[in-house]
Amino acid sequence: MRLKKSENCLASEVKGAVFAAPFVAEGGRRKRRFLTDQRFGYLLLLPALCLFGVVIFYPVARNVYLSFQEKSITTGMEAHFTGVKHYLKIMTGDARFRQALGNTVYFTLVSVSIEFLLGLGFALILNSSFRGRNFARASVILPWALPTAVMAMAWRWIYHDIYGVANDILLRLGILKEAVAWLGKVPLAMHAAIFSDAWKTTSFMALMLLAGLQSIPQELYAAASIDGAGSWAKFRYVTLPLLRPVIILALLFRSLQAFAVFDLIWVLTQGGPGGTTETLSVYLYSYTFRYLNLGYGSALSVTIFALSLVIIFVILLFQREEVELG
Amino acid sequence: MRGKKIRVSILYALVGVVVFFSLAPFLWQVITSIKPSAEIFSRPVRYLPSHIDWSAYLQIFTRHPFGRQIGNSIFIACVSTFLCLAVGALASYAVARFRILGGRSFLLFILLLSLFPPVVLIVPLYEMVRNWGLMNNWLALIIPYAALNLPFTIWVMSSFFKQIPQALEDAAKVDGLSRLGILVRIILPLSAPALATTAILVFIFCWNEFLLALTFMTRDTSRTVPVGIAMLSGASQYEIPWDQISAATVLTTLPLVAFVVLFQRRIIEGLTAGAVKG
Numbered sequence: 220m221r222l223k224k225s226e227n228c229l230a231s232e233v234k235g236a237v238f239a240a241p242f243v244a245e246g247g248r249r250k251r252r253f254l255t256d257q258r259f260g261y262l263l264l265l266p267a268l269c270l271f272g273v274v275i276f277y278p279v280a281r282n283v284y285l286s287f288q289e290k291s292i293t294t295g296m297e298a299h300f301t302g303v304k305h306y307l308k309i310m311t312g313d314a315r316f317r318q319a320l321g322n323t324v325y326f327t328l329v330s331v332s333i334e335f336l337l338g339l340g341f342a343l344i345l346n347s348s349f350r351g352r353n354f355a356r357a358s359v360i361l362p363w364a365l366p367t368a369v370m371a372m373a374w375r376w377i378y379h380d381i382y383g384v385a386n387d388i389l390l391r392l393g394i395l396k397e398a399v400a401w402l403g404k405v406p407l408a409m410h411a412a413i414f415s416d417a418w419k420t421t422s423f424m425a426l427m428l429l430a431g432l433q434s435i436p437q438e439l440y441a442a443a444s445i446d447g448a449g450s451w452a453k454f455r456y457v458t459l460p461l462l463r464p465v466i467i468l469a470l471l472f473r474s475l476q477a478f479a480v481f482d483l484i485w486v487l488t489q490g491g492p493g494g495t496t497e498t499l500s501v502y503l504y505s506y507t508f509r510y511l512n513l514g515y516g517s518a519l520s521v522t523i524f525a526l527s528l529v530i531i532f533v534i535l536l537f538q539r540e541e542v543e544l545g
Numbered sequence: 546m547r548g549k550k551i552r553v554s555i556l557y558a559l560v561g562v563v564v565f566f567s568l569a570p571f572l573w574q575v576i577t578s579i580k581p582s583a584e585i586f587s588r589p590v591r592y593l594p595s596h597i598d599w600s601a602y603l604q605i606f607t608r609h610p611f612g613r614q615i616g617n618s619i620f621i622a623c624v625s626t627f628l629c630l631a632v633g634a635l636a637s638y639a640v641a642r643f644r645i646l647g648g649r650s651f652l653l654f655i656l657l658l659s660l661f662p663p664v665v666l667i668v669p670l671y672e673m674v675r676n677w678g679l680m681n682n683w684l685a686l687i688i689p690y691a692a693l694n695l696p697f698t699i700w701v702m703s704s705f706f707k708q709i710p711q712a713l714e715d716a717a718k719v720d721g722l723s724r725l726g727i728l729v730r731i732i733l734p735l736s737a738p739a740l741a742t743t744a745i746l747v748f749i750f751c752w753n754e755f756l757l758a759l760t761f762m763t764r765d766t767s768r769t770v771p772v773g774i775a776m777l778s779g780a781s782q783y784e785i786p787w788d789q790i791s792a793a794t795v796l797t798t799l800p801l802v803a804f805v806v807l808f809q810r811r812i813i814e815g816l817t818a819g820a821v822k823g
Contacts, residue, residue, distance in 0.1 A: 259724055260643030267636035267695055274692035275658060278669035285668065344559050355560050357809050358567040364801045364812070365571065366753035368771040369794050373574045376787050384573060387590040418570065423816065430817035472660070479662030482755040486775045500664040508760075513668050520665040527661050 285517035305518030338424025363422035371486035431465030633698030659696035
């Protein structure tokens with residue numbers, strides 16, 4: 220019965236019975252139907268599922284479990300059940316968490332907005348034709364490709380209060396009267412971090428939007444010209460609406476990455492001065508590993524996970540059914 | 546005619562601004578790395594060195610285990626990329642050809658997975674690495690790197706596999722090739738360009754990773770380069786050797802600069818894969 224099924228399958232797949240006939244016999248002789256296509260598929264998927272299991276699924280589950288436990292140096296790294304104590308503290312009694320949440324939201328909103336505007340500008344410039352376009356495009360990719368942590372050191376050097384080139388340029392231009400400690404002063408440090416982040420991540424935004432621009436058919440612009448549309452009208456009524464799905468996807472990626480920012484802040488300021496640049500990831504990391512408080516760290520992890528879900532949900536609300544992923 | 550000329554000049558000026566903005570921080574590192582150290586610490590800032598001084602490049606190898614760290618980075622990034630692509634290619638083929646685990650919704654699910662902040666995994670991973678005695682062990686980075694880059698790999702590869710015509714596989718089947726044979730002899734060779742694109746991006750991600758490397762590699766000689774550079778310190782804790790840092794930065798980023806120059810198109814293709822087609 221099974222053999223017959225495979226014969227049918229083969230015969231129908233190969234159009235023309237003349238061709239099929241000799242092979243059907245061969246396929247029939249081979250008794251390999253234990254491994255159906257579906258089982259074969261799962262077998263191929265197995266290594267990937269194992270990796271996901273060890274590195275993602277188990278840790279997420281373990282986080283949820285640990286978040287209801289007390290486990291730290293003070294408990295001798297033994298786990299004791301504490302119920303929702305950690306979550307209660309996060310929601311009501313953790314001022315540092317609230318500050319970090321505020322910092323992260325501010326960082327994400329400002330940084331992603333700047334990147335989006337810069338990225339759109341870069342994409343529009345790169346989309347026009349000029350000599351040296353390949354070189355310009357390679358330059359724009361470069362910040363994306365360089366390691367964030369390493370370039371954060373480069374930015375620390377640029378922002379250096381005595382020998383930094385940022386101070387030097389601004390002093391020479393007469394914009395600053397005296398040198399400034401960019402990473403040591405309260406409103407400045409956060410904005411210096413945002414500027415560095417914008418430098419690093421505008422690349423990604425620009426490349427996504429450029430790809431989006433290039434997928435817009437030229438005929439639409441020709442048609443708009445015939446209808447008497449100027450440059451602004453073309454941008455507003457042709458480019459933007461057609462770019463919308465790409466914009467939403469790029470904003471989704473970037474908002475979540477900015478919300479998770481760690482490398483840049485860790486190397487630039489470690490959260491200082493006075494915790495004013497401490498983001499949620501940095502707080503989670505430094506708190507967990509200073510006191511090896513894994514229980515509370517897990518509760519913070521679950522909270523950050525949940526907040527990320529909220530971001531995904533909010534951004535996808537804008538999408539409705541317009542964006543087709545994939 | 547005049548208006549056009551002005552518009553062209555404005556365009557080139559804008560391109561100049563874009564290129565300068567993108568390259569300046571990196572170029573400043575290059576200049577710092579070849580300055581004699583007296584000129585690094587001078588006020589006002591000297592923009593060009595009086596002569597080229599390579600001593601910082603020597604010092605990172607003699608005073609710090611930078612050579613060792615480069616070796617660690619190369620090994621870990623290569624093995625992780627290979628593991629990720631091997632596992633990812635099999636999984637992508639399964640997702641693309643056999644309708645399992647809901648096919649498309651499975652893809653969306655793993656794409657969502659890659660969006661979550663990696664820091665939320667750090668506590669349980671730290672526990673595991675500690676319990677299994679894997680601190681300072683390459684495996685502590687290789688396995689997570691392979692796993693964390695899988696969603697991206699599966700996303701790109703499966704969309705590529707779907708474009709390979711089914712008729713090709715049917716023909717191979719008719720010629721008596723087994724399903725594994727089809728995958729290894731037909732599909733994988735055909736997907737060499739997509740595999741290369743994915744490999745370049747995964748390699749860059751592994752090379753640049755910081756959070757896990759910072760946590761699991763506590764010995765100076767086990768570290769990868771990004772962590773090594775961020776932790777580079779001078780004679781005292783507060784003295785930061787900026788000349789050596791810039792030299793190390795230039796050496797670390799050189800392979801990446803080469804990648805960007807050589808594989809510009811592939812990188813753009815991989816980054817924007819799936820985003821634009823709609």
